[in-house]
Amino acid sequence: MSDIRHIVFDIGRVLIHYDPEIPYRRLIPDDAQRRWFLENVCTGDWNIEQDRGRRWEDAEALLIAEHPQEEENIRGFRRHWHEMVPHAYDDSVAMLETLIDAGHDVTMLTNFAADTFAEARERYTFLNRPRGVTVSGEVRLLKPDRAIYDIHVESFGLEPAATLFIDDSEKNVEGARDAGWQAVHFSGAEKLRSDLAGYGFAV
Structure with missing residues (x-):
């Protein structure tokens, strides 16, 4: 027993x-650009802080301040999260x-x-x-x-x-x-x- x-x-x-790349294959079709974005902007280290309790609004604001040209793609992480758990x-x-x-x-x-x-x-x-x-x-x-x-x-x-x-x-x-x-x-x-x-x- x-x-x-x-x-x-x-x-x-x-x-x-769980795969955060799924929606980004559509949002950022270029493989190299998509890899750069997920390795340098919406990274695993950034996302884990939401798992620790950080608000999405604060998380997005932090990245948008650093990468204003990526605002739509940054907001896309939460907006399209449901696609990441298919x-x-x-x-x-x-x-x-x-x-x-x-x-x-x-x-x-x-x-x-x-x-x-x-x-x-x-x-x-x-x-x-x-x-x-x-x-x-x-x-x-x-x-x-x-x-x-x-x-x-x-x-x-x-x-x-x-x-x-x-x-x-x-x-x-x-x-x-x-x-x-x-x-x-x-x-x-x-x-x-x-x-x-x-x-x-x-x-």
Whole structure:
């Protein structure tokens, strides 16, 4: 029997696809220009601050002041965000729902802006099935900061050593382990199925 009593899923690139390049293939058709924009203007480091709780208005104003000629493309990030999450990973969702239907305790811990997460929850109703979720943009902390794992434990009454975390980011997996959790790196449905089986969960 597994010692795991709590299973915690990340969301982006584990349950739903995320690719910020998708709308920009239309907005900036030239490959080199698009790559420059995403590497130098609307970067991952810029976007993660919205996941930490920064308002989109403030984030846009910051970049527009630095790159006024790119204003429309900068505003396009939030405006076309829904295109960046085009589909769920059906196999991962099936495992999530199988675990829930079997009576296991399932929650979610995600780096996500509060407003875009609310939109995702409306589009992907399976995100409402777990017992609850800690959203970085709401608590203003990011994985792999130790504090966000501790907040999740406290919020949902988890025992760290009896908690299994699933995330596509190696550093977030390491963050969970540093917080005393068990954790596995997500790289696809078949590996996740195998990892869960190793802990005694048939999905």
